Amino acid sequence: MNAADVNLYLVGFMGTGKTTxxxxxxxxxxxxxxxxxxxxxxxxxxxxxxxxxxxxxxAFRDLERAFxxxxxxxxxxxxxxxxxxxxxxxxPARLAERGVTICLHASLETILERTGRQxxxxxxxVPDPAExxxxxxxxxxxxxxxxxxxxxxxxxxxxxxxxxxxxxxQREATEFARAGKGVPA
Numbered sequence: 001m002n003a004a005d006v007n008l009y010l011v012g013f014m015g016t017g018k019t020t021x022x023x024x025x026x027x028x029x030x031x032x033x034x035x036x037x038x039x040x041x042x043x044x045x046x047x048x049x050x051x052x053x054x055x056x057x058x059a060f061r062d063l064e065r066a067f068x069x070x071x072x073x074x075x076x077x078x079x080x081x082x083x084x085x086x087x088x089x090x091x092p093a094r095l096a097e098r099g100v101t102i103c104l105h106a107s108l109e110t111i112l113e114r115t116g117r118q119x120x121x122x123x124x125x126v127p128d129p130a131e132x133x134x135x136x137x138x139x140x141x142x143x144x145x146x147x148x149x150x151x152x153x154x155x156x157x158x159x160x161x162x163x164x165x166x167x168x169x170q171r172e173a174t175e176f177a178r179a180g181k182g183v184p185a
Contacts, residue, residue: 001075001176001177001180001181001182002177003173003176003177003178005075006075006100006176006177006182007073007074007075007076007077007078007079007098008022008025008029008077008078008099008100008102008165008169008173009079009081009095009098009099009100009102009148010022010025010078010079010080010081010101010102011081011085011101011103011104011144011147011148012083012103012104012106013105013106013111013133013137014083015106015110015111015112016083016106016114016153017106017153017158017161018080018081018083018104019035019038019080020158021080021153021161021162022035022078022080023078023080024159025078025162025165025166026077026078028162028166029076029078029166031076031077031078032076032078033079033080034072034077034079035079036064036067036071036072036079036080036081036082036085037080037082039072040063040064040082043063043071048060048082051063061084061085064085065094068094068095068098069094074098074182075182081095083140084140086143086147087139087140087143092147095147096147096181097181097182098182099176099182100148100172100173100176101147101148102149102151102165102168102169102172103144103145103147103148103150104153105150105152106152106154107154108130108133108137110153110154110155111133111137112133115133149168149172151164151168
């Protein structure tokens with residue numbers, strides 16, 4: 001695979017900017033953009049909250065796994081992954097087989113501010129969302145830090161984050177292509 005065609009997977013906790021950054025990066029690279037959560041909602045014809053309520057979180061995680069394994073193009077695509085996707089056993093390795101993974105990170109305060117404006121986060125549909133975020137972050141943060149280069153999004157202009165992500169992707173895509181990785185088209 002040519003380095004210029006290697007997929008980019010943005011991972012990280014909810015509210016770190018994966019969708020916003022992903023759209024901007026895709027536009028600059030001339031790539032397709034996909035948000036795994038939005039694609040799952042489109043394919044299922046219902047919201048993530050409805051999937052969680054009717055089928056449970058394990059069923060949703062199965063849908064995420066299916067999306068990563070074949071629900072998107074094998075090249076020239078930026079994918080904003082759901083916050084819990086890489087926490088599943090084997091998923092970081094699956095992403096690493098398909099492209100470059102970069103983890104976006106933000107502080108608890110920033111995540112609370114960004115997610116507080118939305119009501120479509122089933123994992124935060126609890127009496128104390130801040131405590132829920134703390135608990136989830138305690139579990140997930142070590143995994144996030146291990147799956148790809150970490151990019152902080154707190155109080156940084158979008159253009160700076162996008163430029164930084166593209167620079168990392170270019171470097172790592174070259175290594176990815178040189179190693180002969182990638183899923184055949």
